[in-house]
Amino acid sequence: MGSKRQARDADIDAPKVMRQFWLTWSQETSHSRMCFEHLGSAVWKHASTSFRHISMPGYLSYGSISIEQGENMIDQLARNSAASDGGHPEGGFAALVPELSVTDLDRSLAFWCDLLGFQVAYSRKEAGFAYLQRGAIQIMLCRANGEWETAELQVPFGRGINFQMQVDSLDPLVESLTRAGWKLYRPVEEKRYRAGENWSICREFLVQDPDGYLLRFAADE
Known part of the structure; x- marks a missing residue:
């Protein structure tokens, strides 16, 4: 039965x-x-x-x-429920995973994977969706379909927000972006942030993705 x-x-x-x-x-x-x-x-x-x-x-x-x-x-x-390839991200799903609506998924994947070193954990190609991972960093990309928009999307997307991502080293990312001719929104700088009685010191830079989302990469180096 x-x-x-x-x-x-x-x-x-x-x-x-x-x-x-x-x-x-x-x-x-x-x-x-x-x-x-x-x-x-x-x-x-x-x-x-x-x-x-x-x-x-x-x-x-x-x-x-x-x-x-x-x-x-x-x-x-x-x-x-569209056909999917890949599987769950290594180490399981993170507690917080942003999902970005994008205009051209292939263009976004070329940026995130080829230039920034992310890998596709799984995707639903027909649905225009990909779940990306780079070490402990996880993020979702989805072709804009009207499901998540609370207002009309206007470039640059994600106004008023930036996504800080901690990496081991900034140099490989900066070199990759430079070779591709991708302009940084803000160059590499040393930053000091007060954290209670202590200070957090890091190097960081900012770059916009193809739709204008502002990404902040930081490293303790």
């Missing part, structure tokens, strides 16, 4: 099933809002095992949502 269930689930494209159900429902009802409970009961039992793993109860919570919101949820569920 179990093997038959697994084979049947494997043949089901859960996002496609959910989208078709949603479109059918929205065409047949005159209401602009519906109870997502109906969508859950109709599709949950048909979702594949891997798809069902993606915190589905959170998406299928009771309450009314608009058709547009429902379609957006289905789009994100499809992106979350």
Whole structure:
């Protein structure tokens, strides 16, 4: 019984099933809002095992949502369950991992991986997503899709924030960026920061990524 269930689930494209159900429902009802409970009961039992793993109860919570919101949820569920390569980051997931919306994932990967030395732990290429790691540093890149934007994105992205990343040495990074002709936002400087009764002393520089996010690399050297 179990093997038959697994084979049947494997043949089901859960996002496609959910989208078709949603479109059918929205065409047949005159209401602009519906109870997502109906969508859950109709599709949950048909979702594949891997798809069902993606915190589905959170998406299928009771309450009314608009058709547009429902379609957006289905789009994100499809992106979350897209084919993936790689695996969990070495050492496990960090407690805090920023996710940056980018305009061109390939261009961003060339910068982050080729110039800054990050590696792709795993990715979902069709969804435009990559999880990067460089030692203990972890960061996510995702092609902008409207899911996380609280306002219109304008270059430079990430205004008002900078991401400080601790590395063993600044020299290899600066040399790599210089060879590529990538301009630093702020050159290498020695910085002293008061930390209680002590001082934290480091060398650091700042550089912007292709979308303008401000990155601060620091080293105790």
